[in-house]
Amino acid sequence: PRQYNGVKLVGEGALPLSGERGMPELARRVLDLDGSPDSTTLALRAASGREASSSEEIDLYPAYVRHLLRFAEPERWPAFRVVMDAANGVAGKLAPPLFDQTPVRRVEMYFAVDGTFPHHEPNPLLEENREELVRRVLAEKADVGVAWDGDADRCFFIDETGQFVPGDFVTALLAQALLARQPGAAILYDLRASRAVPDAIRASGGVPLVNRVGHAFFKQRMRREPVLFGGEVSGHYYFRDNYNADSGFLPALLMFDLLASKRATLAELLEPLRARYxxxxxxxxxxxxxxxxxxxxxxxxxxxxxxxxxxxxxxxxxxxxxxxxxxxxxxxxxxxxxxxxxxxxxxxxxxxxxxxxxx
The missing domain is CATH 3.30.310.50 (Alpha-D-phosphohexomutase, C-terminal domain)
Structure with missing residues (x-):
């Protein structure tokens, strides 16, 4: 919702800044800009060769796209037709430079960034926010529909029949894709999930680990233990090789990899899960x-x-x-x-x- 919109602050290693960690130090450094700088600020200035208040504009999109594409093999994909709903959030900025590097034929919905979210709330978990995407997937005879939330750290899927894919089924499929590359790895899932998740992890040769709900608990545990991937039913997916951080784009890339390797539709991959769970x-x-x-x-x-x-x-x-x-x-x-x-x-x-x- 627009009233909760804001900015995420993270420190080194993609660790989120919070009231307990990082924010007090940041506040002190900001206050130092208006007063006498302390020794830490002076040392930072000396090391960087810049005044503390200097700024520099850097285009990180090309490097970030290269980072994301390391997780996938788009050269093996067919020309999937995909309806993408960015919900006027930040996904509309990154999806074009990313998917331009792939064979995907995208149908864009609401790619213009607009913090008033004029078309629908950027929360695909709510059915009313997916209705137009479902209609468009069916009308376009698309292979997949993909939706992101406002800050694009969550990713959601609609299959070719117009059915929503719950987050625990997505976790099960992504675990299957990743374990094919790294057999025996540990996979984290949240305790709200159905048994589809641990069953799929075991069937794919992995080790299922249940966890408390919430990004802080996932990121902390993934830093303590050798976990390859973590999934929450809320649509957050965490990757060891992405600094243990969640990503709204890696799940889409991996899902397209899985569809290509299995030579199956998304509904076909989901059929055994929907029949059992x-x-x-x-x-x-x-x-x-x-x-x-x-x-x-x-x-x-x-x-x-x-x-x-x-x-x-x-x-x-x-x-x-x-x-x-x-x-x-x-x-x-x-x-x-x-x-x-x-x-x-x-x-x-x-x-x-x-x-x-x-x-």
């Missing part, structure tokens, strides 16, 4: 007492395997769920998966009734 999507419930909800869940589902890595997760043989609290609102969020569609609906309703009891 049935997911609720994230369902929000407003509650007055989060801890009371967690307590009821632990009591009512005590016969399942309960873990509390992030909220309450319960696993049964044929179904599983996680309920987490929102960090900013009086909400809990349910994600549930099952190995049959009717079972998913039955258990979704049962868990929601416990969550909303007394509401």
């Amino acid at each position: 049935f997911i609720s999507g994230e369902i929000n419930s407003t509650v007055e007492d989060v801890e009371a909800v967690f307590r009821r869940l632990r009591e009512r589902f005590a016969d399942g395997e309960i873990t509390e890595l992030d909220g309450v997760s319960v696993d049964y043989e044929h179904w599983h769920f996680n309920v987490r609290a929102s960090n900013t609102e009086p909400l809990v969020r349910l994600n549930l998966g099952a190995d049959r569609g009717d079972l998913m609906e039955e258990k979704r309703d049962a868990v929601l009734s416990v969550i909303r009891e007394g509401a």
Whole structure:
């Protein structure tokens, strides 16, 4: 949403600056510009040969495009027809120089950067923001639809039949593509995901590692452990060889690589996942007492395997769920998966009734 638009600040090694790390030092250095510089600022000036307030304009697009293309083999792709929705965000600036280096025939939607987002909110997780892209994919008889959020660090896919691809299915496919290159690697996934993700990782010879939700927890763990790739159902995908940072463009490149190598459509690749894994999507419930909800869940589902890595997760043989609290609102969020569609609906309703009891 436009009211939450802003600028990301990162330090060396793509580590995000936060109130605890980096921002206090940055604030001190900015204040030094108006007063007497301290020894650190003087040393920086001496090392750089510039005044602290100097500026320089550098075009990083060519170098960044070369970096991204190292992950893919576009020379092996057919001329995929792809509808791309940049949602008037920054993807509209980078997609042309990147995909101009590939055989992709792109159909552009809202590539003009406009922070008022006049056509739709730049959040493809919401169905209403994907409706026009779906119609365009079908009308153009495209192979794939790709959508980005406003800052283009998240990537989403529509298959050739117009169906949205959930983030855990994307994680499973990307893990398959990457493990074909580096067998035995560890892959990180978030605890909201369906069993499609760990099952696909194991089937491809990898090691699945479950993790807490959130980019900070993914990046920290990927710096501590030898993890090749991490995926969140929210559309964030992290790559060891991209400074452990997320990227909205690498998933698209890797997906096109996978489609080319398998000589299959996206819907064909998804068919075995859609036939075996049935997911609720994230369902929000407003509650007055989060801890009371967690307590009821632990009591009512005590016969399942309960873990509390992030909220309450319960696993049964044929179904599983996680309920987490929102960090900013009086909400809990349910994600549930099952190995049959009717079972998913039955258990979704049962868990929601416990969550909303007394509401």
